[in-house]
Amino acid sequence: MALTAYANADHAGCQDTWRSTWGSAQFLGDKLVRWSSKKQKSTAISTTEAEYIAMFECCAQILWMRSQLTDYGFAFNNIPLYCDNKSAIALCCNNVQHSRSKHIDIHIFTKALPRERFEFLLLWLGMKSMSPETLKRLQEEKDE
Numbered sequence: 110m111a112l113t114a115y116a117n118a119d120h121a122g123c124q125d126t127w128r129s130t131w132g133s134a135q136f137l138g139d140k141l142v143r144w145s146s147k148k149q150k151s152t153a154i155s156t157t158e159a160e161y162i163a164m165f166e167c168c169a170q171i172l173w174m175r176s177q178l179t180d181y182g183f184a185f186n187n188i189p190l191y192c193d194n195k196s197a198i199a200l201c202c203n204n205v206q207h208s209r210s211k212h213i214d215i216h217i218f219t220k221a222l223p224r225e226r227f228e229f230l231l232l233w234l235g236m237k238s239m240s241p242e243t244l245k246r247l248q249e250e251k252d253e
Contacts (some may be wrong), residue, residue: 111138111169111189112135115133115167116166116190116191117160118132119131120160120164126148131162131167135171161194163192164192168190171190209214
């Protein structure tokens with residue numbers, strides 16, 4: 110039995126607000142176990158952006174479903190996510206920051222992380238978290 114997901118978007122489908130609608134469906138084997146369709150929170154400026162956000166939302170659902178199924182003893186490591194937009198797929202596979210896509214992360218990543226996850230990511234990225242006092246002291250040393 111496999112867990113499979115599909116994501117799609119309708120770019121600027123709402124004529125009143127010009128917001129896109131995204132949809133996703135998740136199948137366990139050949140059974141549809143979850144589907145959703147929502148209007149995107151921000152206005153996508155391209156079809157690629159609308160599809161990328163749809164894939165992001167679908168991926169969040171897949172991860173939630175996988176964690177729930179793991180609690181019941183089912184293990185899913187390779188979960189295919191299908192999308193019909195080559196540009197959005199390419200962006201997911203090679204998320205380079207260029208002028209046509211760098212604003213997308215700003216729209217998506219707007220929620221604060223739990224402290225443990227934030228500290229883990231700081232270590233993983235090789236960054237340091239500094240207090241305001243430390244930053245002020247470093248700035249004063251630089252100015253001298």
